[in-house]
Amino acid sequence: MADSRIFISDAELRSGASLRLPEGAFRHLVQVLRLRAGDSFIAFDGRGGEYRAELVEVGKREASAKLLAFDEVDRESPLDLTLAQCVSKGERMDYTLQKAVELGVTRIVPLLSSRSVVRLDAERWDKKLEHWRGIVVSACEQSGRTAVPPVADISALPAWFDAEGAHGTRLTLDPLAHHSLHQLPAPNGPLTLLVGPEGGLSDHELERARAAGYIGVRMGPRVLRTETAGVAALAALQAMWGDWR
Template identity: 65%
Template sequence: MIRIHLDPPLREDSEMPLPEEAFRHLVQVLRLREGEPFTVFCGDGGEYEATLSAVARRSATLRLGARREADRESPLLLTLAQCVSKGDRMDYTLQKAVELGVQRIQPLLSARSVVKLDGERWEKKLEHWRGVIVSACEQSGRTRLPELAAVQPLERWLPACAEAGLRLTLDPLAAGGIASLPTRTSATLLIGPEGGLSEAEIRQAAAAGFQGLRVGPRILRTETAGVAVLAALQARFGDWG
């Protein structure tokens, strides 16, 4: 079933103009016609049956049907604190993290981050990432949008980190792996950039309560590391069992 996200509010048994971006996707790309069904959600935990009630050359109207609750969120509350990686690597990480059930994403800048932007360009980057998150929710069936926090320097975020539960970062020299972790209902995973975290940042993370986690003898790329560990955490503590 085709799913699209629309901004709230949405109401049962109502008609509304199809926004321009949704028109391009549904009508111009997917070639939907009047009466064809799809699903609409706005991020509040529910979704609506919908059809196109009228289609013109440059616009369309949709009709919303019944609302249904759809709880597809993981019982394991996951935060991904990801040091920003370059280009498509960050997009891939965000997309897969959403598919894997992450509830909060904190982009970070660290000593070895290669992406350097000014304030206005960071806002554009955040808007792009929000689009990646929305698309991943549409594809994966989620009805709640994960929170995307503003970009912060790692050295400022660590001392103020208030996330509960497990605090994890990857360390090939750590004593324990996934199997050694105690049972928890929430976890925060800190992943470094392309060049990894510096020694000073690793010490700062430890001081902030982050424990090292070993995930085998192979070194994972930054876009692989978060995805792999999120999957392992879902298998161990989440809804994959």
């Protein structure tokens, strides 16, 4: 059985160091997985590589561990890939973020468009962001990634178009587009994928996207749900130009 992986961001990780497990790590390793003193696990801090580690002392409310050898393993995609995902309802968004991380996305930008059905106040958006960032960390732990993709603050789609720099290849999913992915040249630099919400992007938003340099692409003859579309496109990008080749 493979060792459990845990993300530790609030401690300095180095070979030979001893540390008290943060609350979240303690809860996951000891209370959920039932690890005991002498059991091993993998620790990483998102800056690349990972450490073999071992629990030293385990109490009812805290535990300590020792970091052993450092492994410079790199499981990141060669694609510099941003997913600009319009927010979808509940578990649909959770699913998209989880699978995007598994598929090697570099960063995630949640967006609100005219057809977005999720409407919250500022406090609840903050809680949503915290929840999404937790999903990203968990997906990194599960998938073996050693870098944690940042989740940007939520932005309105028009503001995103205005603020985004004109660089790299920019794609948006459009079932009526003339191009499919295999007709496009391989990207030379960063790549941004814009995915609409339930109901897709409006005609006006698609026009704004084209004016901002986005190329519309279709994903076959069928219309995909928002939680499927981005995941399918990311998988296709990895197969064509990333580390699935």
